[in-house]
Amino acid sequence: MSLKNVLENFSYFRQDAESGGTHKYEHRFGMAIDLDICTGCNSCSTACYAENNLPVVGKERFEKGQAMHWMRIERYWDEQEFEGDFAEQGAKFMPMLCQQCGAATCEPVCPVAATYHTPDGLNAQVYNRCIGSRFCSNNCPFRVRYFNFWSYYEDSWPEPLNMQLNPDLSVRDKGVMEKCTFCIQRIRVAKDTTQREERPLKDGEFLTACAQACPTNAIVFGDTMDPDSNVSKLWMKHQVQRGPFTHKKEKANEELRGYRVFEELNVDPSIMYLERVRDTEV
Amino acid sequence: MSKHRLLAMFKDFDDAFVVVDKIKAKSVSGVAVEDINMMSPIEHPEIDEKLGHRPVNIQYFTLMGAIFGITFGFFFLTSAQASFFLQPQGGKPVVPLPTNFVLMYEMLIFFGIWTTVFAFLGMSKLLRPRGTLYSEKLTVDEIGIVLEVDDDNLDSVKDFFKSNKALEIREEKV
Amino acid sequence: MSQVIQDKIIDEKLEWSRINSDVIASMQAPRKAYWITFAVCVSMLACAIAAEMYQYKMGLGAAALNNPHMWDMYIATFVFWIGMSHAGTLLSAILHIIHAQWRKPIYRFAEAMTTFSLMTAGFFPMIHLGRVWNLYWVLPYVSDRGIWPNFRSPLVWDAFAISTYLSASALFLFIGLIPDMAILRDHTTGWRKKLYGILCLGWRGDDRQWRNFRRTYMLMACFLIPLAISVHSIVSSDFAMSIMPGWHITTFPPYFVAGALYSGCAAIMTLFVCLRYFFRMEAYMTTNIMEKTCKLTFAIAMVWSYLNLVEFAATWYGHNLYDKELLLQKAYGPYAPIFWAMLFCGSVVPFALCFQKLRRHMPSVFVLSIVLQLGMYLERWMIVAPTLSLAHQPHQWDILWGSVIQWAIVFGSFGWFGILFLIFVKVFPCVSMYEVKELCFHLKHEIEEEELEKKHAQQKAGVRQQSGGTVPSGSAGLEGA
Structure with a gap:
């Protein structure tokens, strides 16, 4: 709290995302998810449960909408295909997880600054600081923030299942918000290793649990700031860029399948989806 | 010289204002309109007109x-x-x-x-003792005029009040 | 009798000593009905406390919230109570500034209502927190870790605005009470005398005190009006500052303020009727004052309806995919019954207030005011719930109705408000004695002047040999509103 600091750096403190911002990013982790090769097998979701100590809430609570799947497979049908009950076939899958937005709407509404932006371009949630006002979740257009409505840990891992909990991160108690972290514990380990070995982070040196578990390699994870990474190449190939929603793609080119969900809301998501292409006659 | 403080009670504002007007016209010796302290159950805009400008800051x-x-x-x-x-x-x-x-x-x-x-x-000088010179009728419907007078003028002022429809006069030594 | 005298808001010939004794009598010896109401309120509060204890222990899952519905009835009720707190300020401060005399007999209980409904509203953001024991993190206290609350968050603005408004409205109520405390100090005995002796802060009623008092009161009224408007604008920011369809709406701040004044006026009407009958205040809370309150409520109801239409029109012509779909879903989807009930209660029912017979008939006013408040509660719920149900992400669409725990806490909040209000009316005067005296005093003078003028006019008419000399009707001071 020093007045001198304010007066000297005032113009710096006034920079917003459009004018460059105040972030000094080391990495900006991102993803490219190819919906064309996603089979909706849910192994990403399962891997996420195992990696991130997600509680299994049981059927009853799941039906109430209190599930904790950071990574969920959303299923959509076209209206004509969807008759009566769930159609036998024709479901379209969409793995939905936290988009780690560059200008995240969840951040400015948190009253206690429990959610903030890391130098890795992540949208971090500080469990210890969270007071559970749940405004962040209400302001998330993707609805990918999950709240600990109960003390799930009490009955999610009956003995001896508690032995499989990941020791690298905490088990959350009731009353805090949580969400996908891009497996921040793995990022931490990788960054520590590179620091120790005094070398830059290699692409593919570590993967998130979902990317690792995907049997069809639909999820590509990497640093979008590194131009040589697979994910950057994919983003460039499909002409999707970071930053505010200003650029236009070549409309005519059918090869360009990349888009970001709710890009028009100007939240700068870090995940690019590749459109599904299907010949419906088949 | 010792002083006395007087409280005279009046039936309504009209009676009290007659007294104020007379004091203003300097028909009573030893008291000035600036010394008057007027107590009332309600706030009446004419009080300020009669007593002259007293600033609020x-x-x-x-x-x-x-x-x-x-x-x-x-x-x-x-x-x-x-x-x-x-x-x-x-x-x-x-x-x-x-x-x-x-x-x-x-x-x-x-x-x-x-x-x-x-x-x-x-x-407004709240949060201090109210003093003994007070009548409970002030919070019903009567008007009080408080004056500080020298002992020399005490009787003449009292007589002045009495002859001007004062219902009651109380006094205390300062 | 001329127009003025028929329309006068109170009988100016009321003895001042009778005003004192009437109000003091209303504060003493609670009757059986009082204790029954009090017991009902306490048991309502007990329900809420039990529900809250369960929820505190189990987590917010007990309130049956789920992923899209992170907020529900708690926030709707919070907005409802905050809204209710605005009418006291309106009636007291705005009408004070525009010199509407008819506020004087009824503003005291309206201000008390303001303070108590704020005290009720303040609980809801706390109850709805996941970890309420860390509530103080919202306050900007200096910590050696250099951690501050996030001043960008509308929830922090809420904390600032509500604490400012609560302290300001409580001070306003208290300052207005000081001369009455002095009256009570002089005319009560026992513990009351001691209590009022402390609370009146040594009020003597001398000209210096009155002058400063008036200036202070006016200054505070001037602060309270923008404050009240800012408070409800900030509450609307909880929604308007988000990017959710149905929340991110430019007209939300005025819409919330109008809704707040509306529900508050309806609440004043309810309490007016209750006090009039249970405390036998017919001489002070007259039908003429009720009529003016009803007219004011009607005017605000129309403003509210207009802002509703503006919101719909803006959404419709804005043609935003999400917003428009949500609006259609409100009108035709699962929330349709509530939506139309809200519009019926909020925009159609107030037209009943156009009829003078209804305005002067206390039981119908009572029923009407309850219906209006119901409409306003539904409005708050229609703001919070449908947006959460049907936001951007279709996968997470879900309809949710409040659970038992939520209902118990909402229900209990009325009990809490009732307890505070019932204690208030027995400990403090619910009619401002000194201002009723002022009102009678000025009214008397105006009527005297009027009669003088009348005599004058008649004399002139007699001189001119004309019949039917007109009497000037309606002097500015009386027709305040």
Whole structure:
């Protein structure tokens, strides 16, 4: 709290995302998810449960909408295909997880600054600081923030299942918000290793649990700031860029399948989806 | 020379104003209209007209409180945010002025109101003993006039009150 | 009798000593009905406390919230109570500034209502927190870790605005009470005398005190009006500052302020009727004052309806995919019954207030005011719930109705408000004695002047040999509103 600091750096403190911002990013982790090769097998979701100590809430609570799947497979049908009950076939899958937005709407509404932006371009949630006002979740257009409505840990891992909990991160108690972290514990380990070995982070040196578990390699994870990474190449190939929603793609080119969900809301998501292409006659 | 304080009670404002007018016309020796302290159950705008201009200075305190509130608000918020710029959030700058204006506005009102209240407590001489020279009828419907007079004039003032429809006269030594 | 005398808001010939004794009598010896109401309120509060204890222990899952519905009835009720707190300020401060005399007999209980409904509203953001024991993190206290609350968040603005408004409205109520405390100090005995002796702060009623008092009161009224408007604008920011369809609406701040004044006026009407009958205040809370209150409520109801239409029109012509779909879903989807009930209660029912017979008939006013408040509660719920149900992400669409725990806490909040209000009316005067005296005093003078003028006019008419000399009707001071 020093007045001198304010007066000297005032113009710096006034920079917003459009004018460059105040972030000094080391990495900006991102993803490219190819919906064309996603089979909706849910192994990403399962891997996420195992990696991130997600509680299994049981059927009853799941039906109430209190599930904790950071990574969920959303299923959509076209209206004509969807008759009566769930159609036998024709479901379209969409793995939905936290988009780690560059200008995240969840951040400015948190009253206690429990959610903030890391130098890795992540949208971090500080469990210890969270007071559970749940405004962040209400302001998330993707609805990918999950709240600990109960003390799930009490009955999610009956003995001896508690032995499989990941020791690298905490088990959350009731009353805090949580969400996908891009497996921040793995990022931490990788960054520590590179620091120790005094070398830059290699692409593919570590993967998130979902990317690792995907049997069809639909999820590509990497640093979008590194131009040589697979994910950057994919983003460039499909002409999707970071930053505010200003650029236009070549409309005519059918090869360009990349888009970001709710890009028009100007939240700068870090995940690019590749459109599904299907010949419906088949 | 010792002084006495007198309290004369009147039936209504009309009777009391007759007395004030007479004192104003200097028909009573030893008392001036500036010394009159008028007690009433309600606030009557004519009291001020009769007694002459007596200033009220609360609004200056209010102004100072409000100005303090808004400047303090600005510097408090900006310096707090500047030392906590770990989390420039949602693409917004470290010091987002539009949102700070909201809080500065609240602080303006907060400090404005509290200084007004404290100024009121001080300026109207509340929070101190009421004194014995008081009648409970003052909170029903009677009007009181309080005067401080020298002992020399005590009897003449008392007579003046009595001849002008005073219902009751109380006195105390100062 | 001329127009003025028929329309006068109170009988100016009331003895001042009778005003004192009437009000003091209303504060003493609670009757059986009082204790029954009090017991009902306490048991309502007990329900809420039990529900809250369960929820505190189990987590917010007990309130049956789920992923899209992170907020529900708690926030709707919070907005409802905050809204209710605005009418006291309106009636007291705005009408004070524009010198509407008819506020004087009824503003005291309206201000008490303001303070108590704020005290009720303040609980809801706390109850709805996941970790309420860390509530103080919202306050900007200096910590050696250099951690501050996030001043960008509308929830922090809420904390600032509500604490400012609560302290300001409580001070306003208290300052207005000081001369009455002095009256009570002089005319009561026992513990009351001691209590009022402390609370009146040594008020003597001399000219210096009255002068400063008037200035202070006016200054505070001037602060309270923008404050009240800012408070509800900030509450609306909880929604308007988000990017959710149905929340991110430019007209939300005025819409919330109008809604707040509306529900508050309806609440004043309810309490007016209750006090009039249970405390036998017919001489002070007259039908003429009720009529003016009803007219004011009607005017605000129309403003509210207009802002509703503006919101719909803006959404419709804005043609935003999400916003428009949500609006259609409100009108035709699962929330349709509530939506139309809200519009019926909020925009159609107030037209009943156009009829003078209804305005002067206390039981119908009572029923009407309850219906209006119901409409306003539904409005708050229609703001919070449908947006959460049907936001951007279709996968997370879900309809949710409040659970038992939520209902118990909402229900209990009325009990809490009732307890505070019932204690208030027995400990403090619910009619401002000194201001009723002022009102009678000025009214008397105006009527005297009027009669003088009348005599004058008649004399002139007699001189001119004309019949039917007109009497000037309606002097400015009386027709305040």
